[in-house]
Amino acid sequence: NAGVMQNPRHLVRRRGQEARLRCSPMKGHSHVYWYRQLPEEGLKFMVYLQKENIIDESGMPKERFSAEFPKEGPSILRIQQVVRGDSAAYFCASSPPSTGLNTEAFFGQGTRLTVV
Amino acid sequence: AQTVTQSQPEMSVQEAETVTLSCTYDTSESDYYLFWYKQPPSRQMILVIRQEAYKQQNATENRFSVNFQKAAKSFSLKISDSQLGDAAMYFCAYRSRGNKLVFGAGTILRVKS
Numbered sequence: 001n002a003g004v005m006q007n008p009r010h011l012v013r014r015r016g017q018e019a020r021l022r023c024s025p026m027k028g029h030s031h032v033y034w035y036r037q038l039p040e041e042g043l044k045f046m047v048y049l050q051k052e053n054i055i056d057e058s059g060m061p062k063e064r065f066s067a068e069f070p071k072e073g074p075s076i077l078r079i080q081q082v083v084r085g086d087s088a089a090y091f092c093a094s095s096p097p098s099t100g101l102n103t104e105a106f107f108g109q110g111t112r113l114t115v116v
Numbered sequence: 117a118q119t120v121t122q123s124q125p126e127m128s129v130q131e132a133e134t135v136t137l138s139c140t141y142d143t144s145e146s147d148y149y150l151f152w153y154k155q156p157p158s159r160q161m162i163l164v165i166r167q168e169a170y171k172q173q174n175a176t177e178n179r180f181s182v183n184f185q186k187a188a189k190s191f192s193l194k195i196s197d198s199q200l201g202d203a204a205m206y207f208c209a210y211r212s213r214g215n216k217l218v219f220g221a222g223t224i225l226r227v228k229s
Contacts, residue, residue, distance in 0.1 A: 041222070042122075044219070056216060
C-alpha cells in the first residue's frame with residue numbers, strides 16, 4: 001500500500017505564474033488535509049477536504065489559493081499569481097473514512113515551492 | 117482557538133541519555149488527542165506517539181513516553197537512551213472535533229555522539 005504521494009517534490013515558479021500541487025492519498029483514504037510550512041516554522045493548517053467537498057477552509061488565504069478533491073484523481077492545491085511569500089513546503093495528509101480523533105493522518109513528503 | 121506552544125526552539129542530548137521536550141496547549145474542549153511528530157531532514161512527518169485526553173495513563177512507545185498533565189495543559193515528550201537517528205525536528209500537535217491538526221512551532225533535537 002503506497003503512502004501519500006505528492007508531486008512534484010520541488011517546484012520553481014516565477015512571480016505571477018500558477019502553481020499546481022498534487023496529492024494522491026493512501027488507498028482507501030477519503031479525507032485529505034493540506035498544510036503549509038514556512039522556513040523555521042511549524043505546519044499551518046490550510047484546508048480539509050473529502051471527496052468532492054470542502055469541509056474546512058479556514059486556513060486558506062482568501063485570494064489566489066484554491067483546493068479540490070475530485071471524485072476521481074488526486075487532490076489539487078492551486079496557487080494563482082504566486083508571490084515570493086508563497087515559497088514554502090506544502091504538505092498533504094490523508095486519513096480513512098472512519099476518521100476519529102485518534103485516527104492517524106499519514107503525511108506525504110511535501111512539495112517545496114520556490115518563487116523566484 | 118486552540119494553540120500549541122513549544123517553548124524550546126532547540127535542544128541537545130548526549131547519545132544514550134534522556135531528553136524531555138516541552139509542549140503546552142490551550143483549549144476549552146474536553147475531548148481531544150495530542151500527538152508528537154518527528155520530522156527528519158527528509159521532511160517526512162512521522163508519528164511518534166499519541167495521547168487520548170480522557171486517559172490518565174501516559175502513553176509509551178518503546179523509548180518514547182509522554183508526561184500528560186491535563187489540568188496544566190502540558191504534554192511533554194521524553195526520549196530515553198537517545199540515538200543518533202533521533203535527531204530531527206519534533207512537533208507537538210493537537211486534534212479535536214473538526215479533525216485538523218494544530219501544530220506547535222517545533223523543537224530541533226540534536227544528538228551528540
